[in-house]
Amino acid sequence: MNHSLADIRRDYKLQSLNEEDVALDPFAQFDRWWHEAVISHIDEVNAMTLATASKQGIPSARIVLLKGYDINGFVFFTNYKSHKGKEMAENPYASLVLFWKELERQIRIDGVIEKIDAAQSDAYFQSRPAGSRIGAWASPQSTVIENRKVIESNFLQLEEKFGCENIPRPEHWGGYLVKPVSIEFWQGRSSRLHDRIRYTKNEHHWKIERLAP
Secondary structure (H helix, E strand, O other), X not given: OOHHHHOOOOOOOOOOOOHHHOOOOXXXXXXXXXXXXXXXXXXXXXXXXXXXXXXXOOEEEEEEEOOEEEOOEEXXXXXXXXXXXXXXXXXXXXXXXXXEHHHOEEEEEEEEEEEOOHHHHHHHHHHOOHHHHHHHHHOOOOOOOOOHHHHHHHHHXXXXXXXXXXXXXXXXXXXXXXXXXXXXXXXXXXXXXXXXXXXXXXXXXXXXXXXXX
């Protein structure tokens, strides 16, 4: 064992999380923690791990950016033809993890995933910087390319074609909604005795339970 790695540890002591203090609805609890994270000036506060799996059950994970949430679920955007896009088409379940080390907090979201409607994807796409919009066209995401010059050449050609104004959303790019069936709020505590409160969706309400750390 690499002892320099084994010796890395941190004791969590900032806050606690108790059943009597959490909201009855997990979206209200998420909203509470989200605003506390935002005012804490956490770098890349909306960065989250997205875990998907193939139809054979082989998992993969990567970082994406949370771009919206409401009582229906959590939204992010990507290339539909990417590796994750193909997995979500085969197996429409996903997990999200947000980790805010500055607050010693983590949120896990498990749910069903579906594409958002085209109008919502169009609206968000047009809010992006021109370079990001052209980039969505230029990159055949997750495919093997010979070298970086491939996407740089694509970008220049598309920049000349579109300019910086009227850049339409490509059909292969858009948003996804993760509709949760379970949301867990994790608060770090001393001696690894962390607080874990899980909301599980039943037919008419959310069940709140404490999990052992």
